[in-house]
Amino acid sequence: MSSLRVHSAQHTVPVAAPAGVVYGLLADAPRWPVLLAPFVHVERVDFDGARENLRLWHLRHGQVCATLAHRTLRPRERRVEFELHDVLLPGVPTSGFWDVEPDGADRCLLTLRHERPAGPFETPEALGTDVRTELVALREAAERWDRLDELLLSFEDSVYVCGSPEIVYDFLYRIEDWVELLPDVEWAEVTEDRPGVQATVLHTCDPETGRTLVSEAVRLCFPAAGRIVHKETVPPDPAAAHYGEWYLEPDETGVRVVSAHQVMLRESTVEAVLGGGARPVDARRYVREWLGRSSTEALNLARWHAENAVRRLR
Structure with missing residues (x-):
């Protein structure tokens, strides 16, 4: 029996914004469509203050993809853990986390890690591109925080x-x-x-x-x-x-x-x-x-x- 291949990608970028601001943008997913270019629409299905379920529609390689997201918000650690289920690929989840680490009063380091079972035509490079795209979009939004x-x-x-x-x-x-x-x-x-x-x-x-x-x-x-x-x-x-x-x-x-x-x-x-x-x-x-x-x-x-x-x- 062949083992399932897993592609993982992790990238960290410096952000010229306070860690609390960046975490706030991460936590407020319904605002992503106007803040983050890849996202078309986000609906919060339920939320108990720490765990939430979301429906996400986002652009991937020019195509609209629908995803169900289960997220755990950890404001003390400034971390958001997630598991994503592609509507078209049930049973093949993507898991990972966003992590915000202070780097001074008005700067921080933002890390995004993904792990996803490999599709038949998917490469680690493609997953890495997805991660970098989301990181850059969030950094650009966060660095306008004072305006x-x-x-x-x-x-x-x-x-x-x-x-x-x-x-x-x-x-x-x-x-x-x-x-x-x-x-x-x-x-x-x-x-x-x-x-x-x-x-x-x-x-x-x-x-x-x-x-x-x-x-x-x-x-x-x-x-x-x-x-x-x-x-x-x-x-x-x-x-x-x-x-x-x-x-x-x-x-x-x-x-x-x-x-x-x-x-x-x-x-x-x-x-x-x-x-x-x-x-x-x-x-x-x-x-x-x-x-x-x-x-x-x-x-x-x-x-x-x-x-x-x-x-x-x-």
Whole structure:
């Protein structure tokens, strides 16, 4: 009987941020989609203060992978232990830990170790690449720690629809039709190789600057829950990351439709987009207005479709 091969990888990087800040980012997994580039969506299933179960969707070699994670948080040791189960490879878990070691008042050493049974085409080099990618993403987020309040913004827009949640959801799902319906959408391409997992490319026009904004995104569609989450893989400047969600809240007479956004700004592009002397506060205002306008147009059109369908049935 042949023994199961196990690939392991461990890397340590210095981080110019306090150890407590870095551990806090590790522990707060639901915020990862806006902080860490590889992660598309994270849901906390349950949490007792020390142990938690998560559902993770992340990008690996350009593909969306779904994972179940069991984590144990050890704040005293600043360590997070985990076991990951790939949804497509049941019974083949990845285990490991994150470890944060102080290296002075405002610096630390961050270590990530993975151990995974080897797949038929998997190499230690590939696993090492995955580890380094996650480390670099976390380090980049952590080293903005003293400016995160300025660079991160979250907001939402909503409408109430006196109509069918199913019609509203169908409109939000069929994003390829928006080019015919929304004035700012110039071109749209949607690929759905797996049900409910969409890769999109949108060209939209910014009416204030006249420039065409190109965004590439992954969308995860959950029709039973009335939710569509989306993460831009190539967000237009001045956004460094953009994660959002459409969700429906039905009641006895209709449905509240919400568009929620979380955005991380890219400081180095603020002046290039908004002109010399522009500051992050100007970029916050610009992004809020630009995304809010697009969201509101889509929400209002979704309401029009649903409420007109109700009138046609009467």
